[in-house]
Amino acid sequence: MYRDLTIGEKGKDVAQLQKGLRSLGWPTGADPSGTFGSGTAAAVRRMYAAMGYAAPLTASAVTPSANAASDAAGVGEGGEQPGSDIEMGRSSATPQPTEPESTVMLPVSEAVFVPSLPARVVSVPVQVGDTVKGPVITLARGDMTLTGFLDPSEQRLIRTGMKAEILAEATGVHTTATVDSVGAVVTPGSGADKTASDSSAVTPQNGSAYVPVKIKSSGRWDKKYADQDVRITITAAATSGAVTAVPEAAVSAGADARTTVTVVLTLNA
Structure with missing residues (x-):
């Protein structure tokens, strides 16, 4: 917003x-589109009340109505003889100063118009009591995105x-999704990592090369996933029959480049 909005603004x-x-x-009642009237003011009050605050107020000067002035002036028009009563009637026709009336307003600093939804709050880098020297909130448009880091092999x-x-x-939140795209190998620090994904993406903490894999949700991502590190499991192949599985800890390589598998046998007495 670029200005405060209150009753009478268009x-x-x-x-x-x-x-x-x-x-x-x-709802904004019978107010025409683009006109801040009593219906819009009532809606603003309800919005603040839902957030647990009283709506901000602004003082606007109120001038006496023309009807009030006419009624007061009519006191001396009833054919009465000139006298103190007539003079008092005429003097009462003079507009008297009134106290400013408080009306609802929406301050410029308390609302943001987002061009499209969904949108979410990315960061709030200030706390109550801080001196504001820059942005107090950062919004991101669109839904959340999920990018996994795959070993190039x-x-x-x-x-x-x-x-x-x-x-x-x-958090224990679990869902299913699909692979949206598989990128090219990215080496952190080479400059390619800045173009491989958007600026909000992070890179593996170990700094090793990776393949960015974008994951697409079947709908909108649950808000509980926001800013969370998640485990992505993709099953490349499976079988319904029995297989022999060898734990990684059981496989070792010697200096002669020979690979050894350690097997533990259980003998029946």
């Missing part, structure tokens, strides 16, 4: 405000459209 920004209020479930195993299991271990 413009496209008022129409944006009214549209936003209605989308949140607070496994790149050939992953294809677009494969199912993926997503687990946020910190």
